[in-house]
Amino acid sequence: MTTPTTFSLDWLFSPFSVDEFSAKVWQKHPSLLATKRPGYFDPLFSFRDLELVLEYGQPKPPSIRLASSRASTAVEVPFGRGGRLDIDRIRRLYANGHTIIVNNVQDYSPTVGLLIQSMQERMSYPVEANAYLTPPGAQGFKPHYDTHDVIVAQVAGKKLWRVYGADAACPLPQLTNGDPFRREKLPPPDNIQLEPGDVLYIPRGWIHEAETEDGSSLHLTFGVHAPTGRDLLRTAIDALCRVHPEFRAPLPFGYLRRPVDFDQLSSVLDRLIELVGTDGSAEAAFSLLEDDFISRGRSAGTGEFVASIDGLQALAPKTRLERKRHLHARLVPTQTGIGLQFCQSLLQAPDEYREAMLFILDADGPFCVEDLPGLDAEQQTSLAASLLRDGLLRVVRLNDSE
Known part of the structure; x- marks a missing residue:
């Protein structure tokens, strides 16, 4: 019997080893981690659970979205009297091919919330879960890549995933325009049919798309937002800001006016780089990163x-x-x-x-x-x-x- 304490990264990947995943798969290539486990995710989430989230959780944008790769214009989430979700109109949009997306579903589902907390502790990374309900013969998004790693858990129904390859090495949200890719210009994809209980890992930067065929599909995507070297450096600078006023000082008055005094700016930058090199501390940066990570913890949700x-x-x-x-x-x-x-x-x-x-x-x-x-x-x-x-x-x- 599955209990709340069962939900963990080991449970999610079983029988695939988490240690093998971290050593041979993580950030390297897509991988089908678990398969042939029908009904495995029934204790975690279900069609009924998503319906209850919509009816009683009443998520508001951006926590809820509607998407269709075949729609010419974006569709807003409909609301009715009293600011409540108009479930009837949402149902009609779903029947017409729109995927229903609930972001941060861990805020509405205690079981998903417990799994998220366990995953975060094991991976040392912030994790968020989104639920995707897609009608038969439909697709939510055209080929694209994510700027975070994705673990897909197929909860119910089937979905065909096409993974084309890596477009960018470790992309950052600030360095991508988010435009979809033209399918005819992409290499032949790897086609992966997900069935209930399957788990698929897709590293950030790998182009992919997914669509249903003859039935509805419900899957959870666990977005893993791993801190980067950029975050480590920025956090080290944040720690230096507490002890060195040079990092807190304003840039020269009118520094954007032409002609720009690059010698003056270079002098400021050289001094800051020097301080990072001499006084920058991995221990101080780690402490701030850990402090932020700890604050994300949630002690409730176990029913106790x-x-x-x-x-x-x-x-x-x-x-x-x-x-x-x-x-x-x-x-x-x-x-x-x-x-x-x-x-x-x-x-x-x-x-x-x-x-x-x-x-x-x-x-x-x-x-x-x-x-x-x-x-x-x-x-x-x-x-x-x-x-x-x-x-x-x-x-x-x-x-x-x-």
């Missing part, structure tokens, strides 16, 4: 919001706890000692709590409150209660699978 608070009353030395593995966390120094940072929380404590906090971060499975090292019983209970309340820990029930 009330149980975790009620569990505070029964917390005892023998109470079994475990860390929510999908949450990235770290220890940081504070003015009063040490802090355990996760999601939008920072639990501060004296330095004597360091050993216990490290124990929690390194724990691979359940542990008891009394197992927390270096603390007396009262401190153990206090630390466990704080992390249970704030969502990093959960109580392990007797019927939980381990």
Whole structure:
């Protein structure tokens, strides 16, 4: 039986190895990672789930779009009375060949949200999920490439994907015009028929398109937004801005007026490059990148919001706890000692709590409150209660699978 804790990158790729994916496939070439798994994604998402998102989630643009490669003009998402989605008109547009797209579907689906959190923790990259519902004999987009890596999970129905090849090495959103490619000028594609349970990986920069044939199709695309060397350099500069006023100083007054004083601008640039070379720190850049990544974590969504608070009353030395593995966390120094940072929380404590906090971060499975090292019983209970309340820990029930 699939449980919320099942949803992970390993589960998504199974039986394909995540380690093999990272070593031999990631950023190298498209690959059909998993196949012949009918019904595999039923616990994750379904036609019915998407219908419920539309009816009760009521996504608003840009979280919802309609697209058809054969339409001469773009179609706006229709709304009716009270600002609600006009489901009847959307249904008619769908019947006429328009794909329904719900962006960031993890904001509406707890199961997809849990999978996203687990994927992010495993990959160290921000991930977003979009749902695509395409009617029979239709296509949402003409040949194009994405500026982020894409993992396609075919949920229901079938869809034919055509992958033509790489057009640009590691393209950035700022360096592409987004225009579709002319099919007749592209090389012969690799045709990949996706069926329910299949998973396809397409690196960024690889031109592709997809269309249905004789039935509706529902798939999820997991957009993996990997930070780049540009992000590392920019973050290193952000760290330098905190200590070097040269990075915060304005450019010369009227610097755009002709004739341009390039000698003056070159002098400024040379000085900034010098500071990056002498004082730029990979550790400082890493810390800022990790801080941003941690803040994306979401501790809710496991269905234990009330149980975790009620569990505070029964917390005892023998109470079994475990860390929510999908949450990235770290220890940081504070003015009063040490802090355990996760999601939008920072639990501060004296330095004597360091050993216990490290124990929690390194724990691979359940542990008891009394197992927390270096603390007396009262401190153990206090630390466990704080992390249970704030969502990093959960109580392990007797019927939980381990």
